[in-house]
Amino acid sequence: MSTNWETTNVLKSPMEVCWQLSYDIDEEKLSRLYTKAKKFQWDAEEQMDWSYEVDPSRPLIDESQFGLGQIPFVQSLPKSQSDALRAHIAAYQLSQFLHGEQGALMTAAALTHAVPDYEGKLYTATQTMDEARHVEVFDRYIKKIAMIYPMGKWLKELIDVTLTADHWVKIAIGMNMVVEGLALGAFHNMKNVTSCELLRDVLTYVMRDEARHVAFGGVYVGKTIAEMHEDDREEVAEFAMQALKLMRGSRVRNGQQFDAGFLEVLKAVDIDPADLVKGVMEARAQGIKVKPPTDQVHAFKHLMMPALIRVGAITQRTREALESEGIPVTEDRAILESFEESLDMN
Ligand SMILES: [Fe+2]
Ligand SMILES: [Fe+2]
Secondary structure, rough: OOHHHHHHOOOOOOOOOOOOOOOOOHHHHHHHHHHHHHHHHOHHHHHOOOOOOOOOOOOOHHHHHHHHHHHHHHOOOOOOHHHHHHHHHHHHHHHHHHHHHHHHHHHHHHHHHHHHOOOHHHHHEEEEEHHHHHHHHHHHHOOOHHHOOOOOOOHHHHHHHHHHOHHHHHHHHHHHHHHHHHHHHHHHHHHEEEHHHHHHHHHHHHHHHHHHHHHHHHHHHHHHHOOOOOOHHHHHHHHHHHHHHHHHHOOOOOOOOOHHHHHHHHHHOOOHHHHHHHHHHHHHOOOOOOOOOOOOOOOHHHHHHHHHHHOOOOHHHHHHHHHHHHOOOOOOOOOHHHHHHHHHOO
16 A cells, blocks of 8 residues: 555644543543443445445536525526536535545544543544544445535644643543534534535434534533643633634625635636625625525534533633634524434433
């Protein structure tokens, strides 16, 4: 086997590696998560029907659920072009899922190295296997649609910052709360809008694992942060705030700018970004608000922020700093907890 060095990207990490020579179980909840993780391992080969034919020319997002389709400019495009836009947007999102899963695979492995508790090492090893499976299924699915996009700049930056953090709590915050909160919301939303049965199956299985990963953050990280010296807690809170800001910075503001990856999508379907911006602005001037499809989860508000608050990763100082920048600090845990409970599959 020869490595393709052109597609590699090597980072240096200051991460700590920690042996634990006591095999006592200190944290029962974590031990139970490990037991559940073992019980709910699955094999994509057996659970999914990979013979399912995915027609790459048929958009994966149901037409009635396509947000941009509510804009008159998009409605005025020839049908073949608006269908292509829908297909490429889905391919772009799925590509981000794939690259993000590889990031999760590496952060989970880093956690196994660094967490100081025996049961934490066992649990994070199961998460590493879960993430390997997720990379496998998204890669297989994307090969079926035969359309892959590069990793978005901000997602790479967010995961790189997480991977090169110097403490495992920061890695767990960056991945298990911020990136996985984002992923859980995006998977849920994609599952609701797709018309492809195979993709729905893939997302159902992946989401079960992801809910467990988010729950791990809640169980283990909260306890550790509570025991930290105040200065260390502030350092962790600062990291959480910077991760949130990085993620928020990725948003398209007022249709004025597009992520470089989204520009690739527009190029592929022959839409001038300036025309789309004009179309979005005109729709806004006419009072047309793009309504999200029904039952959509807002990852930032419903998953990420409540998960961070729950473990004490938002301090009074960072709360004030976030609010002064217009970033809402929301506390409603109902959706986060309902996702976590859904993993309790008896
Ligand atoms: Fe994953
Ligand atoms: Fe995960």
